[in-house]
Amino acid sequence: MTDVAAPTAARSRQRTAARAIAVSAAGILLATLAVWVPGIVGTAASVVLPWLGLLLGLLVVVALVRARRLLLLLLVPVLVWLLALLPTAPGFATTTDAPTLQVVSQNVRAHSGSAASSAEEIAASSPDVIALTELDGDSLAAARSALDERYPHSYAVGTVGVWSRYPLTSTDALTLGLDWKRALRVTVQTPDAEVAVYVLHAASVRPGQQQGRDTMLANLADRVASDEAAAVVAVGDFNAASADPALGALRGRLDWVRPTDGTLGFTWPAALPLTRIDQVFARGLDVVSSGTMRAGESDHLATVTTFGL
Template sequence: MRGPTEELTIAVTTNHPTRRRSSARAGRAVAAVGVILILAIACAWIPGVVGTAAAAILPWLGLVLLVLVALAVFVARRVLVVLLVPALLWVLAIAPSAPGFASSAAEGSSSITVVSQNVRAHSGGAADSAAELAASGADIVALTELDGDSLTAASETLAAEYPHSYAVGTVALWSRFPLTDAQPLTLGLDWKRALRVVVDTPDAEVAVYVMHAASVRPGQQHDRDLMLSGIADAVATDAAESVVVVGDFNAASADPALGPIRAQLDWVRPTDGTLGLTWPAALPLARIDQVFVRGADVLGSTTTRVGESDHLATVTTLAVRPAKP
C-alpha cells in the first residue's frame, strides 16, 4: 500500500510531461505568429497596394510583437530568440516614421508656424477649425477637402488676421504674409487638388505646397500614387531655397509611395514623443497628413484636434533660414 507522500510524488511527476507539452504548443504558436509578423512587416517595403496596407498597420504590429514577447517570457522563453527577427525588422521599418527631436534655430533665422488640416467636406466644421487654428497663433493656415460652403466659412473667419489667401478646387491657404507666384497644380490628374504659393516672410521667401491626394480604395490607388509622384517631381525642380509641403497625402508615413518625395525633402518627424497619428480623429490609427521641408529647421511638430473633422491638424514650427545675399 502506498503512502500519501508516494502518491503525491507520483501525481506531481506525471504532470511534468503535460506542462512541457503545453509549453511546447504555446511556443510553436508564438513562433508561428512571429513568422506571420515577419511577412506582414516585410510587406511595408513592397510598392503598391500591399505596401500601402502594411504601412497603415505597421505601428500596431509593434503592439502585437510586444504581446508575443510577453507571452514568450511566461510560457516559452526559448522562442524569444525567434522573435528577434520580427523585432529587428519592425524597428527598421518604423525608423523612418519614428518621432524626432526639435532643432535649434540658426542664428539670424526667424520662425513661422504652419498648420494644416483636412476639414472633411460637408462636416460644417470648417469655420470652427479655422478659428481654433488661428487662435493657435499660426502664420500660415492650410485647409483641404473644402466644399463651397466650407471655403466661404473659413475665408470669412480668417479674413481679418490672414489677409492673404489663395484657393484652388478643394484646397486653400491663408497667410499673415504676402503671397506671390500662386499656381494651381493638377499633379497628373484632370482636376486641381493642389497649389503652390511663395510666402514672403520677413526674412525669406518660402515656397509652400498644399495638396489633397486622391483617396485610396481597393483596386483604386493609381491616382494617389500619380499625385505623390507628381509632387515629388514638382519640388525636385523648385528653385526656392526653402520649401514646405503640407496636406492630406492619404498615405501612412512608411508607405513606399512616399519614397520619391522623401528623396527630395525631409519628412518632418513629430517632436512630441508620439508617432503623430492623424486619422481618424476619434482614435488615430495612422498618420496620413504629412509635412515635408527643405531649407528650414524644425523647431516643433505636433498634432491637435480642432473643429468637426475626422482628421487631426498638424502644427509645425519652422526656423526659416535668411535668404542668401
C-alpha cells in the first residue's frame, strides 16, 4: 500500500501545482496585457506591472520544483511581461566632455511643511534648475526664502515653481485644459544652449476620476509637439506610472528619460517607493545620468537628471 500511495500522492501534488501555475500564469498574462488598455484599467495595470515580474519568478521556481513541463506555459506571460516592461526599463549612465545641465524635480507635498527642507537639501547638491510641485502659499514662500539667494531666476504659478541659476528669457503659465494653472514653461538661457523647461503637476487620479490628468497629459503632448525649441525638458509629478497608456502621446513627442542608477526609478511613496509617478522627458539633449534622491519630508523622492548640452 505504501509503495502505491506515495506515487499517487506525488502525482496529486504535481496536478495541484500545475493548476495553480496555470491559473496564476493566466492572471499575470491578463494583468500585463491590461497595460495597453486606455483608462483606469491601463493606469492600474501600469502600477503593478513591475511587480508582476516577482510573481513570474516565483512561478518559475515552483515549476522547476514541482512541474517542469509547465515551464513552456510560463514562456508566453514572461515574454509579454518583458515586452510591456521594455519601454520603462533602466538605461545606462554616460560620460561627456560637453557642458551639462542638471535638473532636480520634486513634489514637496502641500501643507506638509517640508518645502523649506526639501529646497535646502536639493540646493545643497547644487543643481542648475530646481522644479517644485504641489506648492501651496506657505510652501511657496518657504521655498523662495530658501532658494532665491542662490537661484536668482525663478517663476511660479499655481502649484508649480522653477528656480534657475541661469536667466529665464521667457515664462508662461499653462492650464493644459484645466480651469486653473498647474503647469508652466520657461526658457533657461545657459551659457551654451537655450533649453525649454516644462514643469507639470498633473491632476490626481482616483477611481472614476482621471479625466483631468489625461486631459493635461494629452495637452502637454500637443504643446511640446508644436514647441520650436531645439532642446526641451519636461519634469514634475505626472501622476502616471511609467508604463501608463496615458503617457503614450507624450512618448511620441519626447523621449522618456530612463533611470541610469540600476533601478526603475520609483519615486512614491518615499518611505517605500513602489512606483514611479514623477517623470522626466526630454528632446534634443543627451542624458548623462538619471536617478532619485530623498529631500525633506515629502512623500515623493526627487528626480535628479543631468543632461549634456
